Each structure stands twice: as structure tokens, then as C-alpha cells.
Amino acid sequence: MPRKVLVAMSGGVDSSVTALLLKEQGYDIVGAHMKLWDYADVGGEDVYRDGRCCSLDAVNDCRAVCADLEAPFYVLNLSRSFKEDVIENFIDEYKAGRTPNPCVRCNSHIKWSEFLRKAAEVGCDYVATGHYAGIGETDRGRFFTRKGVDVTRDQSYVLWGLSQEALSRTLMPLGRMTKAEVREVARRHGLRTAERRESREICFVADDDYHRFLREYEAKQGRSFKSGEIVHENGAVLGKHEGIAFYTIGQRRGLGIAYPTPLYVKRLDPVENRVIVGDEYSMFSREMTVERMVWQAFDPDATVPASDAAHSSVGQASPRPAALNDSDFTPPLIDGGFRADVKIRYQHQAAPARVELLTEDSVRVIFDERQRALTPGQSAVFYHGDILLGGGVIG
């Protein structure tokens, strides 16, 4: 009997082609659109109403594509969890002086949690998505995300939170394709979503104006923001802010203060409710702590300090830890950790660094070169080549 897959469909070309390819590969596909939010709650509809995910046009396109592929299609209402686990968290994080990544949060709390459970509930062996990333398995049987071959589209960064269980039940057929190839497949098969323009911003902030979103959403909940001081790192009070939630590390524009040299947000202090600014040079640093680690290709238990590696027998049955035999999947090990390329935000070019294991789920990262704007709340993702070793949240 063919394996059954629940395909997450957004209404875009990527998920449509995902469904198509899996069907061609012989899977028994079922399409599903996750209804995550409503314009009535998040606003911004008047500003942006092109067929964005969760809009009615998008749903109708999914349904039509599935009809063409002769696959059942359902709309799953996950809006309650999305509101509690993603939107509320997005706001809480900003209010706590951190810069959240809601896509990461949604992936681990909604897509590879509730959606995965729904898939099992309706008898599907796998879930599939149209991410530009792949899934691999090491020779030790660990599952991991692999960078998409289309470097300009690679979405592995937002997938670090997937558990081993989740990865083992996921298919991502677009990892080896470029966007142009995906569109070409869609055109060749006459998919109606072939020319759909894509959105790469936060889905529930329809107009990409997160300040507007925070203001409106909090006003609706009867909550507000606390104004406070903008302070130079040398201690001088330079002005007022209307809530630290409206600032991100490294931000230069919109500070509304006059100063002889350019100033940037260096730090957000939720305790004193202050925005601390400094010159550009002060934006750069080498070290950070990363918390809430989720390990993918890298298995911290199978690692031994580099100095012991040659004569250790830590790795159970094998006389030497298998990981050490396997340079493809294992990063260079060092005393107390490993070396990796570390990516600290979606548009960041991963930079080489030492990663030292602190506790089971936290590490210290020391970059070879100072990096601009290490931002608490953003994800840090560790790569060995195109293999995702693990990731966490910058503390």
C-alpha cells in the first residue's frame, strides 16, 4: 500500500509542487491548509490582500490544486494554538527586549507538533512541506535538516527546532531544486499557482509593519506599552522611547534623538525598561550563549573531548565513538565542543566559530571574528557544510 502523506499547503507554488512531486513519486497524498490566523484578529488587511497564506484566495488555490491532483483536501483550524503559542509569544518576546522568530516557533509548536499529530490522527505516515531544505540521516541513525541547494532560498535556518521524531516523519522534496526549477515544474503541469508571488515575511503581519501590529493587537487586548528612557552606553540619557518592544538590536533609524555621531541600539533592558544605544563599533561582539538547544545531526552524548578522542571508548558498542569515524556528518571536534559555521539571523552569512557545550541544552559560541548585532531571541543555527548540527535561541 502506498505511504500516505499529509502535505502542508499554503497556496503558493512551492507547496503545490511538493504535492505534485510526491504524487508522482507514488505517495498517497492528502492536502491540508493550516488556518492559523484571521485578518479580523491581526489587522493589516487593508494594506495587503494579495493571496497570502491564510487568505481565502490561498485556500481556494490549495483546494483547486488538490482537485487537479485528485487528492482530498482539508482546512485544519489551528488558530487557537497559533494565537497562544506563536502570536502571544511574539509579543511577550518583544516586550521582554528580545527579537523573536515566529517562524521557528511555529515550526516546532504548530507545524511539527499539532499538524504532525493531525497527520497521525488521519492515518498519514508522513507530513510534507515545500521548504527549500532536505532531510538526511547520519550513519548513526540521526535525522537532520540539510541546506537547500538553492542557496538564495535555503530555509534550513527556521527548521532547527525539529525533533528527531518529527524529522523522521517529514518529507521535503524541494531541497534539491531551485526556485526556477520549481516554477518550471509548476508551469509544465499547468498548476494555477505557478506564478504566485511569494511572501517571505511574517505571515500574520500582513503589511510587514510589526510596529503597527504590536500597537493594534495590544490595544485590542486592552494592554499597552511602557515608555522609558533611551540611554547612551556611557550613561547619558538621550531621549524617550514608547516601549522597548519597538526596538531591535542594531537598529539605527527611528530613534528620534539628535547626536553628533550615528547611534545604534546596543541592548534592550527590560528590567530598567531602557533602550541602550552606542556607536557602530559597540555593536560587534564575539561571544554569546545559546539556549534551548535542539540537536539534529550532532549528538552531544556521542562526543568526547578532542584530546581523549584517540583512545576513548565512550560510544557504546563501537571501540571508538562512531561519530569520530565519520567526517561527513561530524564537525571538527575540539576540547569540550566542536567547530561549526554559525548563522545568527535569516539573512546572516554563517560565520566560523568554536561551540562549547555548557549544559545539556546550552552552549557558548565564540566566533573567529566579531559579529554585528548578536540579538537575544533570534535563532543561532550550527552547520557543518550543508548539514544542520543543531540550533537554539540566543540568550
Place this chain on the structure above:
Amino acid sequence: MDPIYLDHNATTPVDPEVIEAMLPYFSKGFGNASSVHHFGREAKVALENGRERIASFINCQPSELYFTSGGTESDNLSVLGTAYNLQGKKKHLIVGAAEHHAVLEPAEFLHHKHGFDLDLLEVDSEGFSSPFKLARLIRDDTALVSVMHGNNETGTVQDIAALCQKAHEKGTLFHTDAVQSIGKVPVDVQELGVDLLSLTGHKIYGPKGTGALFIRQGLKIEPLFYGGSHEKKRRPGTENVAGVVGLAKALELAWKRHDEDSARIGDLADYFIDQVLKVVPQSRFNGSRTNRIPQTVNMSFPGAEGESIILSLDMKGVAASSGSACTSGATEPSHVLKAMKIPVEAGQSAVRFSLGRATTREQIDYVLQELPPIIERLRAMSPTYNG
């Protein structure tokens, strides 16, 4: 086995006799009922003939019956039309907490945009509202009370006559949405005493896009549309003659078959409920076993999610529904069950099976065989359920 349709409260297939009755009015009798010539006259005769027959079924004068595009329009016209007409004199509305959105949303609109005060009339655990509670809510400036005749989700049939009497004692107008009841349980506007009553064709094997509103003689309401003198200016727009013919035929058939249908479907539904309660542990019936549109069976299966049950049933070829579907097709938690204050777990796991003329004992037995393993499987996967 062929797919099994247990969603007759959503809509029904059009009866072949209804199609046959309608067909001539798409071709030979296509005329515009407002035209003065021969073609127009033929259409007009069919239209008025339909009006007379439908009026006789609900016991009103033909002149009190206005054709609309369906239940939603009839409900909107009742609530908005009455409120607009009384605006300035009265500013309070009462609607049932378990009403269809076609009543709730216009009432909320009037509340938010036109300054009307809005009270929801509560329902008890079986879906009934108390006339005494209604009496306490009514004010001197209450423009309209709207309470549903038979509920779409649970099938609970309210004592509309008693509720309406309370409203009239206090000088307030009364509307009832009889969209689910019409043709299935007796609906007589004189016995009920209501001022406005909504009905539609597609729930009783008639065509979609057909409906009517009974407006008691002498009652004034503002139209929602303008642009012609059709339906005495209360609902302008070229009349859907074929639709009216279909609606009349569907109602005629419904009354003709009523005794037989309701006995057979009622027995099947009772059998289904009893069996489900027996074979699925911790299942519960929602609504009233006695005062109910017989074909409606609303049941909960705590520990499994309604949405997942519906999808799993669909994959087994069984069509049922859960809560109400929003525009996108996603299921929303049921405000009806919430209003009945049934436990949250039960509300989230509710499924509505609605039987119909085509439903057979064999089909019900198939569902009884497929349902228990689905519930068992979903409960086993539930992060919260622990038997």
C-alpha cells in the same frame, strides 16, 4: 460501499420531482414575471401559484409571503429590516444564544454600528430558552426578539408559541428562523403567533438559492435592496420563478411524505444514538431526545477532536460535520454547544450526523462499525485524554 451522506442539515440533493417541476421555467416558461406580455404572464402565474401553495403549507396569506435568496437573506431582512424601521423609536434587540450566524451577525452589526443594545437569550443544557427569562429581558424599547425554531446543530425544537406570547405581551415583535424545521416538523405561523418566519428550499430537497420570509400583514420593515417593485418593494430583483416553483414542490413533497419520513428517519436516528452510546465508551448525546428534528444527531466523543473525527470519517467515505464551517472550510468551535454550557471537552469533540431520505439502516450499521475504532485511535493519540 458508496459514500454515505450524513450531513442533510447542511444541504440535500434536489428531488427528481422538484427538478422536473422546475425545468420548464428555465426554457419555455423563462419569462420575467414583471413583464406585461404573454411570456411574463406565464411566469407570473407560476410565481403566484407557488406563493399560494407555500402560504397554505405554513398557514399564512399569500400576500404575507416574500421570496428571497434563502435562509440567510430572510434572517437578515427580518433582523435588519425591523431594526431599521424602528430605529429612533426602539433600540434594543434580543436574540437566542444558539441562533444561526445569519441572525447573530446582523444583530451584532446593529449593536456595533447602529447603537442597538443587544441581549442574548440563554439556552439550557438541551438548547431550550425559558419564556420567563425572555420576559425579564424584554424592555419597552425592545424592537425584536429572534429565536430559532429548530436548531441546525442539535435539532432542538423550541416552544416558539410560548416565547412569542411573552414577547407579544410586552408589545415586542418576534421572528423565528424555521430553516431547519420547515417540512420536517409542523410549522404553522398562526399557531406559533410569530410576526416573521424564515424558510429555505435546499434543506428539504429543493434548490439552493431559494427562500421565503413570512411577514405578518401590516408589519413594516425596511428593505435591504432597492431597485424595483418586485415583492412589493420589500425585496426588489427579478423573481427566481423556477426557484419558487422548486421551493413549492419541495415543500409539497415534504408534507406529503412527512409522516412516513419522520417515522422512518426518527427510528433510524434513535437506533443510531442508542448504539453509539452503547459501543463508544464515554460518548454523549447533545440536545433533546424528545423535542428534536428527528434527523439531527449531535454527539460528543471526549478525548478525540471533532475536526479529526470528521476527517477520519471522510476518509472512510462517511460525510458528517462539526461545529460550523467558516468561509475557508475550517471548522470553528460550536457556539451552540458553548451556549448550552456542555463541558468544553465534549464541545470540542462534537460531531453532527444528520440523516435524510436516502439514509438506510445498512449505512447506519456501516458507520457504527467504523466509528468506534476511529474514536479509540484518536483517543490513544490524544495528548490530554487518559480514559
